[in-house]
Amino acid sequence: MNKVHYSGFKVLKEALTGHKGWKPVWRDAEPKSSGYDVVIVGGGGHGLATAYYLAKNHGITNVAVLEKGWIGSGNVGRNTTIIRSNYLLPGNEPFYELSMQLWENLEQDINYNAMVSQRGIMNLIHSDAQRDAFVRRANSMLFAGAGAEYLEQDDIKDRYPFLDMKNPRFPIKGALSQPRGGTVRHDAVAWGYARAASDLGVDIIQNCEVTGFNINNGKCLGVETSRGDIKANRVAVCVAGSSGRVMAKAGIKLPIESHVLQAFVTEGLKPVLDNVITFGAGHFYCSQSDKGGLVFGGDIDSYNTYAQRGNLPVVEDVCSGGMAIMPMIGRARLLRSWGGIMDMSMDGSPFIDRTQVDELYFNGGWCYGGFKATPASGYCYAHLLATDNYHDVATEFKLDRFLRGAMIDEKGVGAQPNLH
Amino acid sequence: MIQINRTNNGLIDQTKELSFTFNGELLKGYEGDTLSSALLANNKRLVGRSFKYHRPRGIFTAGSEEPNAIMEIGLGAYQDPNTRATVTKLYDGLVANSQNHRGPLWFDFMAITDMLSPLLGAGFYYKTFMWPKAFWEKIYEPAIRNSAGLGKLSKQEDPDTYDKGFRHCDILIIGAGASGLSAALVAGSSGAEVILADEDFLMGGRLNSETDEIDGIAGHEWAKNSVEKLKSMGNVRLMPNTTVFGAYDHGIYGAIEERSHESRANKEKPRQVNWRIYTKRTILCTGATERAIAFGNNDRPGIMLAGAVRTYLNRYAVRTGENISIYTNNDDGWRTARDLNDRGVNVVAIIDSRKTEPVINIEGVRVIINADVVNTKGRRALSSIKLSNGATIKTDTLAVSGGWNPNLHLTCHHRGVPRYSDDICSFVPGESVPDGMSVAGSANGTMVLSKAIEEGHNEGTEAARGLGYRVDYTEYAVTPQVEYNISAHWSVESGSNRAWVDLQNDVTAKDIKLANQEGFKSVEHVKRYTTLGMATDQGKTANVLAIGVMSENLGRTIEDTGTTIFRPPYSPVAIGAFAGRRRAKEFYPTRYSPSHKWADEKNAVFVEVGMWYRAQWFPEPGETFWRDSVDREVKQTRSSVGVCDVTTLGKIDIKGSDVSEFLNLIYANAFAKVPIGKTRYGLMLREDGMVMDDGTTARLSENHFVMTTTTANAVNVYRHMQFCHQCLWPDLDVHMISVTEQYAQYAVAGPNSRRLLQKIVDHEFDISNEAFPFMGASEITVCGGTPARLFRISFSGELAYEIAVQTRYGDSLMRAIMEAGNEFDVVAYGTEALGVMRIEKGHAAGPELNGQTSAYDLGMGGMISGKKDFIGYTLGLREDLQRDDRMQMVGFKPVNEQDLIQAGSHLVNLENEPTTENDQGWISSCIYSPILEHYIGLGFIKSGQNRKGDIVRAVNLLKGSDVKVEIVSPHFVDPEGERLRV
């Protein structure tokens, strides 16, 4: 295949020659009858990243990524684009920190501008109890080398004069900031990984829905799809919100429920917000995209659903959260809303693991933290698939942890997915 | 100043002149105008600049689909960015400014980007700006962000208020055009509860824009009469100015009612009301939106939709130019020529892309059949057009019609998929629409007026009958049948000239082609790669056109190409409207305890705890620092007596013959045999073995218990108990009711607490240590016969009681206690002193009961009964929860007593560095103990219960502190618990 290297010069050259030289960003491949070393089920961010790192880090290139619809049509295409590594528990923090480091070098690595923008993320603090909890979290971050800063009231007021510092409900007493946090152009992550993986020989097969698994005395030999059977030495599922549906075809039940998370964007506005503001107490977080839209979200709709749509009270709840803390947004208009299906696990933390079926592997349970995890998820999943060993930062994401009582429950709300 | 483009008549009041300004220029319009009709009347053609290339743009439509004429309206904090001039009702004093340009509108410095456009094609930014690495955030991105975006937010608090409301009906009719009105007339006549909503301030829909006759009178007259008829029906509610923006589950619809006219007159009144409409049936009569045709330079001011030209002419009495041409691929375009001609406006030419006979014969108008417009000229306004046959025509306005697209958005809000219809060359509602919804009129693809009216009537009848209403009203309005013929025509080969598809986001046919060439073949991919349809108009004029262009590129049927998914809102909604009243203090309701007024008089400093306002401390004169007050409150309580309002604790009355058995199942410790008149501490676990809550439960009589929970968990614990009863043990005779609000409850603590209470409690009740020992509970009377409950329990570690009276006496009892306590120098203490004393005593609370800790972790493993089933028993036995190297709760004190320990610090062994690997635990709670006169803390450390005496580092990298602390017992004060029992 003939690769195209992206650069300013290339863009200039093409501009002068009518853009005739641009090739498809990735090859639209047909399933190989000879089969694959690894078949990855799910052409979202995690699946495409896994394919890329299998090829790049482990030299495994006889790989297919199967996507039911069009690549990036899942949660990587519908989220609030935030990246951060500000976790509390040792089971999580080093993993998300690896992810952050991979984000920091992504564009040069895959030669695609995903607009990784480390504009900083700020968690607002309103009470002493909340401050103590955030100090504990900040130290987890600092112990892991992720970086964290405490912002005093005055710093916040100077940077964000439009925040309601003296809100009678949520007086802003300070904030925990991770300067390395930020946002990424979400669709571009899928396209960039697809392009890089495709260039290394990975087959990306769209409109190819997995309808079953070919399992013979406890061993997975391949998948049945809407485009015929595909042989595979190893099958790696990572289908986020569809985890329950897909794994059921292999007869596997999971500690996961599917819920919908809505997100919202306003009409385009001139720059007002230069970082990510998280207002946990009011269920609201917000950033501004390069196009000028305020991108914001809040809580999940809290009932099991596979319907990619939410309902009104969440919209109202999230917007009132926004009004409580930045009352200037009252006259900004909500332009679009969308719903993503979240694979909510029983402790709010993910799985990257083998299953009871040989050669069938599972990656899921990302809740609404999946986007920021994309690079590390692909990196560690590829590591497990290639070496059959858990990557050092992903040793806790096992499916049997509830049986052992080794939950990774950041919020401490227990086995109730809609509260994580 | 005269409005040079204003003609006669129209549905406006030309006797009521209104003044407004556009970019500082004072202009006039009339009552009934929109901002756009008034601007056109004043011959304002250039009204804005495009998003990406800053191209000069003019008014393109006459409705909510407007891509170009979006402005900043209002001043200061009242400024509304991105407001569509086409739906803004003109009012006296309106201030409008164009947006997204540097320098004056007529000379935008940013127009340089238009010159660079070859570089800036679809997705160019994904391919560059990567070197050098650091430049993206420092240089490229800020530059992009500043040139992107549209209107400006004022950055001031929104001064307007908003409200919310709930309405219910049998039949919701969305859209008050011909079909909507017909549906409403018949549904209304049946007696059904009907709501008729329309986004326009004037009901009638297209009838107000056209010259059709209905029942022998002008269509807009018929609409007016129909509205009057509906007004007279008690069971019909008309909601003009109301946009139904979303279809939600089970017949719930979201709608925004615009009331700016009211809020401008009276600032107290809401600017908008967010209605939640509950309906059994819905009839969607939202009409259709016209689309353009993509040809070279089709974006110049003066090029607009043919239907809009008619709207301005017929409804607003505005001619959009002096020499107007029409370019169409359907019959409807010809009506524009006819209407203009009838009103004496010069029509230069009609260009029809079809091989067709003239649809309407108009004297002296040049008709060019089977031809296309390929290019246009005119920098800031259209001057001429070039045709495919080589001819050039001078014209100042080009009315374009590419056909009409049904407004079927709401049929897709439950992810229904529209179907392509060759008859109208557009998408029509598909099989699956939201339950209870039907569609009528042009929203359903029925473009012929007479049929649309019939359809509305039939759907109205159907809906009413379906709900069991009788329908006698069978005649419906008649109008001459006018056919609508169209042949698909999406884009014109226009060589090097750009043909615009999405006017607001500057997406051209070439951009779509490039996206396809680069492998973006799904309509969703194209949308995301080119940003097509993602502007404030949500692609209302662009999407279908783009799908047509894509299908041509890829040689696919339009059906196969499909559409993107329509999601709420139908048109953008102000965030303030969704928030409604929930702002500032009104974000949540507020709960006040019975002693609030008294505490306020005592200058208490309050904190919000689960909506309750609780006193944190009571500053005395001269106390400047909060800890002065807290230390005093603690010392005085421990040395004599203190009083604290604990009304906010959850209280649950539990009655029935099986209560003991029930409590034994929901508490981890034994509860089968609590004697009457005794209180017992209870530890409640979640099923996963983690601690959920703790509290005390007293047995007042054989079948009557009263439980207390923590303030924060009151609701959850009650819910959990209801679950256990109704879902797990339904046959137990147990009846629960919350009495949290029924009783005011005060803790009276300290060595003198008994002596104080003896002055309050009626003397027939003996509360001596012998008669009423530790953990006693009793129903008594106080202050001369007022019923009360007395419990001898202690959170502070002192001799202490909690006394409860009916809330009506709460204020009075607090005052009485304080008065009776004078001789003991009684002190009122708040939640901070409470916190200090519970930490001195080693009681776990919020920071320790954080949902991540088990009874064993908290050192309460001994309480767990192994002899019974209870919630949390079995899963609490899992191997990892039983490991003895888990983090266990202990106390900490600084090795150097001057040192400050900080909550949130992590713990590492002396020889180790602060890293994740070396992390041993953390400090959960930390206070200065006025009794011990140094800081003490509670926290969790691996194997803590066996490490008493060890010295470790408490590291807080965030605040740069690192102190040596000793692991000690959490019980700092009176570890043996002697004081409780005296």
Next chain:
Amino acid sequence: MTRKALEHSLTCINFDMIINHPLLGPRDSEEFVYLGSADLINRPNWESETAIEDFHEYQYIRENVAGDNVELWYHEQGDQSWLVVTRSTLTHEIKSVELASDYAKNNGRSR
């Protein structure tokens, strides 16, 4: 804990449907709190040999069906009854609603 518990009690009312209460008729689901699968009614026997495995399955493993889900809703701002609702997770259509106490008894729960 306080703030979290407050969030808990509020996040739980974040949905909007109409639930046809067997005793009260159609009610906005904003009055309800959602828990999850009605399997939570079938609490295992603590004395069984495999108690830990059974409780693990009971507490953590979910059918997570794409289709009709039998689930528990609590009418907190109503009559405080727990309901067993059969609802499609694909369309949100509600097929049936019954009192959890009846459902529990029919599934052999007593005391």
Next chain:
Amino acid sequence: MSNYSLTKISALEGARHDFDGLSLTEIVDQSLVMMAMPRNKTDKITKALNSSCGLSIPIIGQSGRSDDDSITLWRLQKDQLMVYFPYANDDADNYLKNKFKAPAYYTDQSDTWAMINVSGEESVNVLERICPLNLDLRTFTVGTVSRTVMEHIGTIIYREGRDSFVILTMRSFGISMMHALEVSAKNVL
């Protein structure tokens, strides 16, 4: 005897607000008692209520009145009755226990609730801004009683008459509820 005596205060200290077509008034000196009906006692209770004062147990969502109209029964829950009646003393539960002689568990709830009367021809127009229930007279008939949530506050609403409602919220929320009603009135009237 103790030397102190206590004086009682109602939740809203007798607040009253009048608007054009609407008045909001705190209801005082009314008592509210919850009767929990043990399993298999329903028949006995039914008989006792009837013989004591001619009350019959209404269906859920409805109310019933005693012969002399003084006592109102609200049926909000399967195994519970709420008794709403004019009584100002501190022993409302025992008073009813003795009056009814019905074998139920009686719990005084008089101080659990703040009680507000909303009356006037604008009542429904004002209430529709905060009340999700359909208050159309044909649906929410006189005598209908229901629990719901208004402005995030758990509420009981009882229709006394065509244009007269009783709104109950937990006592500590009383001020917030009165505020919500005033704002509705200001926005609408």
